[in-house]
Amino acid sequence: MKLATIKDGSRDGQLAVVARDLKTAHMADAIAPTLQAALDDWAFMAPQLDALYVQLNAGAARRAFDFDPAQCMAPLPRACGWTIGAAYFPGDASSEPSMTRGACDELLGPCDDIVLAHEEWGIDFGAGVAAIFDDLPMKATPDEAHGRIRLLMLVNDVALRQLMPDELARGGVLQSKPATSCSPVAVTPDELGDAWRGGKVHLRLATSWNGNPVGQPDAGVDMAFNFPQLAAHLCKTRGLRAGSIVGAGPVANRIGTKRGAVAPGYACIADQRRGETSADGAPSTPYMRFGDTVRIEMDDEKGKSVFGAIAQKVVRAG
């Protein structure tokens, strides 16, 4: 099933079920007020939400309304955990993933502006995929973690590249990771069919910048650590509680990886600049400017959008 959180002025929004074709939706408040509430008691809530989903897809839901991504908050606008792994790293053979804890007190909706104060910070988009987990005990194995993935979604893990070197020297990124944005809907893994296998999403993640396609790497290719492995890494010294979000990104395929005639391109500007530096001695692609737009979307094998699109504009802070 597909779930979204609708803006209602509250901090956590209202849970809605969204039709498979993303055209209609139905409030789920009779079942669970928020997605966190559903995740807190998933075994009890999920079947009820799924029954509504079946009705909605059949056109038989009583109070269906047109689904509008602009009315969406992040599926989990306020989460209890958000960690992203640099799971795609062509050429690196590290045996442990490099993961970063991000702020989760306010995840942005798919059409919310990216509001920042300075272009000089090196504003970069970062297209990735994220899994929302159920409770996981300390020492959970990747196999155990696999069975506890409840939902998948897309993320725009915005980074401020020019602030990073100083922060890394002080022990970890913080200011250089402003608010992360999420796709309109989060979907249960079964929605992906065969594209969900081996703990990876085997579909291409399309990124456009100011309307120009810049990347379409396959999220299932060159992923050194899958979602269960990333979660198990977090569980080495503590458990994870329901609603914890574990991401992987920016997605990247090795140069030369092609599916048919399609080059992978890039899911973050920093990767493109690294390639330019490597080839030409210096980067030539600038970072984002105020007014720039980014669109991140993933189609299934039939060309249908799975999660809806993240479509944002960079705006100067007032």
Add this chain to the structure above:
Amino acid sequence: MKLATIKDGSRDGQLAVVARDLKTAHMADAIAPTLQAALDDWAFMAPQLDALYVQLNAGAARRAFDFDPAQCMAPLPRACGWTIGAAYFPGDASSEPSMTRGACDELLGPCDDIVLAHEEWGIDFGAGVAAIFDDLPMKATPDEAHGRIRLLMLVNDVALRQLMPDELARGGVLQSKPATSCSPVAVTPDELGDAWRGGKVHLRLATSWNGNPVGQPDAGVDMAFNFPQLAAHLCKTRGLRAGSIVGAGPVANRIGTKRGAVAPGYACIADQRRGETSADGAPSTPYMRFGDTVRIEMDDEKGKSVFGAIAQKVVRAG
């Protein structure tokens, strides 16, 4: 006022008001079910909670019960944000604080066991103080942040010192920071009287290890960045939402800082080992062992415990 969260089998527990002397408490469920709910609407909730607090202190609350710290969860067992700053660093003159985002999906109660798998990880306690903030906008100044501190509490920011070097090399600590524990109660800044000034808590933080006092540094001394400054640092590129916890620790005073005849000692073993290495070429104090206990408490100027004690045992994971 003083607030606690009582274990009831749920993820967020039940909010209670605790008497100033920490002897009695009263459920606050008629006002707000959880501390997060109170923080979400503080202007409306706080006066009601305060009225109950006044009643309780006067012995006039109808259903008061004996307060038992062992029945406490962390004041905010599931928070939306937890960041700790290395605000005490004798000798360092950096102009930006070094801060680390910690896991906040499950903060431990004051008497919960510290369950870990291996002593070889270098199990260290870390006594600190933390502030719970109301909403703060992006670009909030320290002055603005100062007025948005709603509660203060103690934390035991446990660290696994032997896992840190590898993690820092990969970009930031994660596995080396297991669950953080919190004091039985969180208190509004006014509870501290004159000891709360300049955005710092001017009281000594007492740490005992296996019953032996090892440290009593003053949390208001040698604090290079106060709580408002730490929060403002986080607000450079994004806002902070109500319930975000910002800590400072481990508390440390410069060697030679004494109040009367009392040496500051240490609030984490790593600081002691650093001193030993500096003096003798190698550390002599080992890290914690399974079965070890740690107690962290802060008395006011009259010798009364402000927050109650964190009193934990290190236990081997089953």
